[in-house]
Amino acid sequence: GQQLNQSPQSMFIQEGEDVSMNCTSSSIFNTWLWYKQDPGEGPVLLIALYKAGELTSNGRLTAQFGITRKDSFLNISASIPSDVGIYFCAGYSGGSNYKLTFGKGTLLTVNP
Amino acid sequence: DSGVTQTPKHLITATGQRVTLRCSPRSGDLSVYWYQQSLDQGLQFLIQYYNGEERAKGNILERFSAQQFPDLHSELNLSSLELGDSALYFCASSPGYPPLHFGNGTRLTVT
Numbered sequence: 001g002q003q004l005n006q007s008p009q010s011m012f013i014q015e016g017e018d019v020s021m022n023c024t025s026s027s028i029f030n031t032w033l034w035y036k037q038d039p040g041e042g043p044v045l046l047i048a049l050y051k052a053g054e055l056t057s058n059g060r061l062t063a064q065f066g067i068t069r070k071d072s073f074l075n076i077s078a079s080i081p082s083d084v085g086i087y088f089c090a091g092y093s094g095g096s097n098y099k100l101t102f103g104k105g106t107l108l109t110v111n112p
Numbered sequence: 113d114s115g116v117t118q119t120p121k122h123l124i125t126a127t128g129q130r131v132t133l134r135c136s137p138r139s140g141d142l143s144v145y146w147y148q149q150s151l152d153q154g155l156q157f158l159i160q161y162y163n164g165e166e167r168a169k170g171n172i173l174e175r176f177s178a179q180q181f182p183d184l185h186s187e188l189n190l191s192s193l194e195l196g197d198s199a200l201y202f203c204a205s206s207p208g209y210p211p212l213h214f215g216n217g218t219r220l221t222v223t
Contacts, residue, residue, distance in 0.1 A: 031210045042114065042202050042214035043155070088155065092210045099145075099168045100212060104154040 006089050006103030013079055014111050021106045022073040023089035031092040032065050032072040033100065038085045046087075047074070079110050115139065116215035118203050124221045130191040133218045137184055137205030143167065144186040145212060146178055149200040161186055162208055193222045 006023045013019060023032070031050055035043035047058050049065035049072060056063055062075045072091075076083055086107050090100040115138035125131055137144050146158040157170035161180035172178075175193075180186040190197060198221050204212040 033211050035214075040217075040219075042116075042204075042216045044114065045211050045213060048211045090210075090212075099157055099160060099170070100210060102155045102157075 004089060004091055004101055004103040006106055008106055009104070010107040010109070012109045012111065015079060015081060017079050019076040019079055019083075019108060020073060021087060021089075021108075022071060023091070023103045024071040025091060025101075026070065027091075027093060028069040029091035029101075030069070030094045032063070033090040033092070034061075034063050034072070034074045035088045035090065036085050037088065037105075043088055076108075079108075081110050081112050084108060084110050114213040114215060116203060116205050116213055118201075118215035118218050120218060121216070122219050122221075124223065125193060126223055127193055127195060129193050129222075130189065131193065131220065133188040133190070133201055133203075133220075135186045135188070135203030135205075135215060137186070137203075138213055141205035141207050141213075142184065143206045143208045144180055144184070145204040145206075146172075146186070146188050147202045147204065147214075149202060149217075150198075153199075155202070158188070190220070195222050198222045 037043045047063040054065040086105040089103040117136040158172040160168040204214045
C-alpha cells in the first residue's frame with residue numbers, strides 16, 4: 001500500500017528558532033494535509049494543499065505541495081512553546097473512498 | 113472545536129467485554145472515518161462510511177464492526193476485547209472529500 005515517509009521523527013529546538021519537516025512518498029498525491037496533535041486530543045487541521053507547487057501560509061506556518069506531487073514540507077517560523085506537539089502529514093491520492101494515508105508524525109519539543 | 117463529537121471520552125473495561133464508541137459528525141458532513149492510535153503509533157485507518165454505506169475498509173479486526181445511522185452518527189463496536197486493543201480511537205468526518213476533521217477521541221483501556 002501507499003506509505004508516507006515523514007522526517008524527522010523528532011526535533012528539539014529553542015524558542016524562536018525556525019522548524020522544517022517534510023513528507024515524501026513513492027506515489028503521487030492529489031491533496032496534502034498537515035495536522036497537529038496535542039497530547040490527549042485529536043489531530044487539528046493546520047493547512048490543506050490541493051495543487052502541485054502550491055504554497056500556503058497559516059500564521060507562522062507555511063506548507064508547500066511539491067511539484068512532483070510526491071512530497072510536501074511544513075515550516076514553522078519563530079517557534080513558541082505552544083508549538084509543542086506531534087505534526088502529521090497526510091496524503092490523498094484520489095478515488096471514491098477518500099482514504100488518507102498518514103505519516104508517522106514528527107514530535108516537536110520547544111525549549112523556552 | 114472541530115465540530116466532531118465523540119463519546120465517551122474515557123472507557124475502562126475488562127478483557128472479553130464489548131464496548132460501543134459513538135461519533136457525531138460535523139453538521140453537513142456525510143462521511144465518517146474511524147482511526148486507531150496506539151502508544152507510539154501513528155493513525156491506523158479502520159473504516160469509512162459515506163451517507164450510511166461502508167465506503168472503505170482498512171486494518172479493522174473481525175472483532176470490530178461499525179455502522180452509520182440515518183442521522184449520520186456512527187458507532188464503532190469492539191468485542192472480545194484484548195489488552196492490545198487499548199488505544200485512542202478517533203472519529204473524523206468530511207463532506208465526502210478531504211480534508212477530514214477529527215474529534216477528540218475515546219481513550220479505551222482494557223484491563
